[in-house]
Amino acid sequence: MLDATRLRTPCLFDKIVSADEAATLITDGMNVGVSGFTPSGYPKKTTLALAKAIKDGKKCRINIWSGASVGPEIEEALAEVSGISGRMPYYAASNKTLSRQINTGSVTYIDQHLSHFAQQIDYGFYGDVDVAIVEAAAINADGSIVLGPGVGNTPMLVKHAKKIIVEVNTSIPLTLEGMHDIYICSKPPERTEIPIYHVGDRIGSPYVSCGLDRITCIVESDIVDHVRNLSAPDDTSKKIAANLVDFLEHEQRHGRLPQQMLPLQSGVGSIANAVLMGLAESKFDNLTMYSEILQDSVFKLIKCGKVTQASGCAFTPSPTVWEMYKEDPELYRNRIVLRPLDISNNPEVIRRLGVISMNTPLEFDIYGQANSTHVMGNRMMNGIGGSGDYMRNGYLTIFSTPSTAKGGNISSVVPMVSHADHTEHDTMVFITEQGVADIRGLSPLKGEMAAHAYEYQTDIEKGKRTVIGVNKFADNKAVKTNDVITADLSVAERQIARVNEMKAHRDQHAVDASLKALKEAANGEANLMPYLIDAVKTYATLGEICGVLREVFGEYQQGGNLF
Incomplete structure (x- = not known):
């Protein structure tokens, strides 16, 4: 139950509505910003009510803007009723229905570096923030908002929103108050340095500036963030x-x-x-x-x-x-x-x-x-x-x-x-x-060679790769420097004789036909593998086959030096 610890001025109680009433503020084609970052500090009741209304016949597809991925009460609930038209700047595969719709193209997804998105909203690159839905621990007497465990892009969404729905979640501990440091950069050319010089420096306010008059309505919530414990470290x-x-x-x-x-x-x-x-x-x-x-x-x-x-x-959380x-x-x-x-x-x-x-x-x-x-x-x-x-x-x-x-x-x-x-x-x-x-x-080439050499040497040292005479069957005897290996030229002569004999007895007409078919295919866009197999079956030689392909494609010539 909401009380004065959460709503810190009496007039805020007049703004309390049901989630169903809040959802009526969201209509087809709107850009809707939501608070939080990952399944942390995101609104839940209003989007669940909107999903129900769409399921019951309301025509509404919206663009969802956030900090990063959010919980299933937003992404899954709305995706399941085809309520999402566009998504920025991030989503996670854990929300299966939305993931499938993005990959089939039914939802337009724009992937971005997360540091860019808030300032691009500020610059007006993507149009208006029609509605911002913000989960909060409390609202102060001046209308400033006490956030929960997730900040994300909430301050910028609130700054630009035409309408603001605040879900005050009674499950969020009020002891979080004071943990936040809300700072909004000025736009160029007035922007100055961000004065953070140590990790713990505080440069802003513990609250998101809003104003009582800008809060359209308040929804009470007690739904906890949808987060599981992470698995224990494995070996x-x-x-x-x-x-x-x-x-x-x-x-x-x-x-x-x-x-x-x-x-x-x-x-x-x-x-x-x-x-x-x-x-x-x-x-x-x-x-x-x-x-x-x-x-x-x-x-x-x-x-x-x-x-x-x-x-x-x-x-x-x-x-x-x-x-x-x-x-x-x-x-x-x-x-x-x-x-x-x-x-x-x-x-x-x-x-x-x-x-x-x-x-x-x-x-x-x-x-x-x-x-x-x-x-x-x-x-x-x-x-x-x-x-x-x-x-x-x-x-x-x-x-x-x-x-x-x-x-x-x-x-x-x-x-x-x-x-x-x-x-x-x-x-x-x-x-x-x-x-x-x-x-x-390392250059990419050197990096490749270094990685390969390192892996090869490590495998030898660990015994995963056997190298005769290095890590196995090594007799440690000195190699005789006067041992010279000479080629036996009779081997080449015998091989040439075998090829000539094969050519003399093969069906040359079939060879010529298969090579002609291969050349015609190479000049087009056909799969060459069947033609290569046919040529081999007629006993066309590798040199003859390569000669045909060389006529069509030319011969590779290396360009300039690598360095």
Whole structure:
């Protein structure tokens, strides 16, 4: 039940409506902004009511704008009734119906670097924010909004919204108040630097500015965020974490990292969470984080004293996190700062602080490219998220992933990625459970050769690859330098004789016909394989077949030098 602790001036109670009434404010074709970031701090009741109204016959398809992915009460509920027309700037594959509609083209999806979206709304690039739906812990007497665990793009959506629906959620602890630091950049040419010089610096307000007159209505809610506990680290994740720690220690020993570790950033998901948790057993102390989403491991690292300050745009409110938070709210409130997404992911701040960026790709290749979004190059798995913001601007950029997926049936390390979100210009280090690949200062060609040579040598040393005379059947006897191998020219003479004999007895008419058919096919767009097989069956030689193809396609000539 809403009371004065949540609605802090009497006139706010006059704005309370049902979710069904609030949903009537949303009509076909609108751009609707929603609060939160990942399934954290997002509204639920109004969109569920809208989905029900659409199912009952209301004609309404909307464009959803957010911070990142949101919960099923928005994306799944509306997708299931075909209520979503467009989606920006991110979605996650966990919302299956929306994922399917994006990949079949029935929903228009625009994938973006997350730091870009708020400022582009501010510039008016995408049109009006017709309605903003904001989940809040409370509303102050001046109309400013106390947010929950997710900030995302909420401040910018509220700034530009024509109508604002506030869902005040009584399940959100009021002890979160004061954790937020809301700052909105000015537009060019008035923009100045963002004055964050340390992870814990506070530069804005604990509240989202709004105003009583701009709040259209208030909906009471008590639905908790749809978040599960992340899976415990497995052996593979632990090995990746150990390799990460070894690498960071190596960088310190060589003077490329200061002894007091620079701020860390970690991506989303079980792998990223498990890898970050590996720092609990490391020698590193007084760690700080300047990241996007703060997952379970961050709370555990704060609790055990490893992390002293963490900045993000949201934290993942899993059951484990809420249990830890409620045990000691002051501990986490004093160490966590929640900022707008365009500040948490801002390239300027990431570079100034020297953030060490750690993210997880779907796959990466031997040229140093990484794919974060597409399966087999054509099916969107999820958006690029904030990985590009951090990987293009971090002091040190690390991609970590298991070397295989799907139970070991698919390699995550490929000759060339099927879709490149991060080119070799943005990547520095790759870590799997097998080891570390540091490609800094390597050209793509050298990187490929180095990766192959390293893998080849490691396999020899570990006995995975047998090399006679090196790691097996080695007699350690000196090689006689006067032993010279000479070619037996009679072998070539016998082979030439065999070819001439075969040509003398084959059906030359059939050979000529098959080669003519191959040439005609090569001049068109037909599949050449059947024609090649027919030519071989007539005993056409490899030289004759290649000669025909050379007539049609020409002969490859290498261009200039590589360097």
